[in-house]
Amino acid sequence: MTADATLAQLKRLNDAYQMFRIFTADQTAGDAKFLFSAKDNLTSQEYETCCGSRILEGYRPIFDATAIARLKTAGGKLIGKTNMDEFGFGTFSVNSAFGVPKNPFDRERSCGGSSGGSACAATVLEDHISLGVSTGGSVCCPASFCGIYGLVPTYGRISRYGLIDYGNSLDKIGLLARDPVKLGQYLPVIAGKDPHDPTSGIQPELKLRHRPIRSIAVPKEAMKGISPTVAKAFENGLQILQSIGIDVERVDMPMLGYAIPAYYVLATAEASTNLARYCGMRYGHQDGDYTQGFDAYFSSIRTQYFGDEAKRRILLGTYTRMEGFRDRYYAKALQVRMDVIDAYKAAFQNHDAVLTPTMPFVSPKFTDIAKMTPVESYAADYLTVPPNLAGTPHLNCPCGYDADGMPVGMQFVTDHWHEDELITMAEQWDKLFDVRIPEVKA
Amino acid sequence: MDRETVAKVARTAHLMLSEEELDRYSRDLGDILEYFKSLDEAPAHAGIGVNPVEVADILREDIPYQEFNADELLKDMKTYENYIRGPKLS
Numbered sequence: 001m002t003a004d005a006t007l008a009q010l011k012r013l014n015d016a017y018q019m020f021r022i023f024t025a026d027q028t029a030g031d032a033k034f035l036f037s038a039k040d041n042l043t044s045q046e047y048e049t050c051c052g053s054r055i056l057e058g059y060r061p062i063f064d065a066t067a068i069a070r071l072k073t074a075g076g077k078l079i080g081k082t083n084m085d086e087f088g089f090g091t092f093s094v095n096s097a098f099g100v101p102k103n104p105f106d107r108e109r110s111c112g113g114s115s116g117g118s119a120c121a122a123t124v125l126e127d128h129i130s131l132g133v134s135t136g137g138s139v140c141c142p143a144s145f146c147g148i149y150g151l152v153p154t155y156g157r158i159s160r161y162g163l164i165d166y167g168n169s170l171d172k173i174g175l176l177a178r179d180p181v182k183l184g185q186y187l188p189v190i191a192g193k194d195p196h197d198p199t200s201g202i203q204p205e206l207k208l209r210h211r212p213i214r215s216i217a218v219p220k221e222a223m224k225g226i227s228p229t230v231a232k233a234f235e236n237g238l239q240i241l242q243s244i245g246i247d248v249e250r251v252d253m254p255m256l257g258y259a260i261p262a263y264y265v266l267a268t269a270e271a272s273t274n275l276a277r278y279c280g281m282r283y284g285h286q287d288g289d290y291t292q293g294f295d296a297y298f299s300s301i302r303t304q305y306f307g308d309e310a311k312r313r314i315l316l317g318t319y320t321r322m323e324g325f326r327d328r329y330y331a332k333a334l335q336v337r338m339d340v341i342d343a344y345k346a347a348f349q350n351h352d353a354v355l356t357p358t359m360p361f362v363s364p365k366f367t368d369i370a371k372m373t374p375v376e377s378y379a380a381d382y383l384t385v386p387p388n389l390a391g392t393p394h395l396n397c398p399c400g401y402d403a404d405g406m407p408v409g410m411q412f413v414t415d416h417w418h419e420d421e422l423i424t425m426a427e428q429w430d431k432l433f434d435v436r437i438p439e440v441k442a
Numbered sequence: 443m444d445r446e447t448v449a450k451v452a453r454t455a456h457l458m459l460s461e462e463e464l465d466r467y468s469r470d471l472g473d474i475l476e477y478f479k480s481l482d483e484a485p486a487h488a489g490i491g492v493n494p495v496e497v498a499d500i501l502r503e504d505i506p507y508q509e510f511n512a513d514e515l516l517k518d519m520k521t522y523e524n525y526i527r528g529p530k531l532s
Binding site for chain 2: 058059060155156195199257258261262264265272276281283286288291294295296299302303306311314315319322333334336339341342378379390391416
């Protein structure tokens with residue numbers, strides 16, 4: 001399908017799948033060499049940027065995020081901003097103020113979160129690359145639920161300039177695509193040092209040498225609590241890897257069990273400070289009553305326009321930073337992060353990668369998501385959170401389908417700055433496994 | 443978490459909660475903190491990981507420049523004679 005043909009059916013596809021918060025009305029790609037989309041927490045000059053939140057409604061940035069700018073410079077056309085959980089707060093993209101993306105394999109089910117719209121766009125649109133953002137699993141989770149490839153590079157590999165902060169020490173821009181070749185094609189375009197983001201300045205040069213993964217560690221702890229369907233698909237994936245000569249060893253990594261509470265403490269603490277800037281003066285809605293005092297005005301705007309999950313996480317993060325609780329929660333979580341990094345480094349002394357299923361179950365139906373408690377929803381991230389907490393690069397590859405045809409994913413994790421092996425693995429895997437493309441119903 | 447604590451945290455965070463929200467968040471946050479108790483059992487570590495990879499200070503040359511036009515920055519804000527408008531101080 002040509003780029004123009006994709007643009008011609010964009011509205012019809014979005015009506016069916018709700019992947020975009022806002023998208024182009026252009027019917028021709030002009031001189032563009034390729035089309036791409038971006039999660040709505042990356043700033044773009046030509047579209048509003050709202051992070052899935054009503055509080056930013058109307059905000060039109062005056063600069064492009066570095067990743068978006070670099071893709072444009074390479075000849076890309078940004079065709080839209082994708083729906084997401086408000087500020088990235090969610091696992092299923094249902095916490096969105098502007099539309100919930102529908103899974104291309106079954107529209108009664110979630111695309112995953114929080115980059116659900118990006119995963120949906122990358123699945124539904126042919127020859128497409130989408131930018132997502134991962135804080136605790138927000139690229140690999142939706143890639144798994146939508147049956148595509150999702151790559152999150154090392155923390156700091158891609159500049160965060162123009163990425164609206166959720167958790168500064170955790171946020172990472174990633175790539176989602178049906179075709180794994182695109183991961184290796186576009187990562188070098190958007191990676192690299194950027195004077196606007198000091199955390200990008202310490203990275204070693206990205207070299208894609210097609211180094212293969214030869215040895216894999218599978219943590220025993222990761223297999224507890226996963227559904228039989230996921231376990232079966234994952235074991236089948238392991239057999240395929242072993243059939244091409246990759247060593248697989250079951251290992252103990254008990255520290256992974258502490259990653260979820262540590263992650264949620266750090267992520268909400270950082271989010272509660274980052275979201276303090278949204279008070280109805282600089283960005284988005286500014287329609288409060290100025291005759292109120294500062295405190296009353298700020299409180300009225302924030303109360304009116306933040307969604308339920310955003311308020312829950314702001315409250316949680318504010319609490320864990322308060323005097324008397326800070327050492328128990330925040331300081332301890334920072335220590336756990338070091339322990340989790342040490343556990344990965346120990347595994348990488350003997351193995352090239354750590355492999356687990358990506359999610360403990362296939363994409364749930366929206367009716368089932370509505371019955372979940374916050375703790376049940378948070379706990380669903382227990383496989384994607386550890387590499388995000390550690391800042392290590394990771395990759396989702398589709399590895400099976402359940403009886404209803406819903407995709408199952410597996411997640412490779414490599415050492416810091418070792419994206420090369422993941423890209424090699426994705427391209428290798430795509431030749432070994434028959435990845436299904438859902439029938440698009442527009 | 444009891445309702446009084448939730449109300450105190452909400453005031454700090456500039457959020458106004460209804461009676462129903464106080465009940466709901468009190469229950470939810472209590473469940474979440476109970477879930478977080480496993481952190482108490484986690485082994486201690488000599489270091490703390492503020493960032494997952496080592497980050498060094500990298501400074502640009504001290505050359506004055508202006509990347510954005512001030513008028514562009516002000517276009518999304520309510521202004522009065524080039525001052526940003528806001529709520530009254532007290």
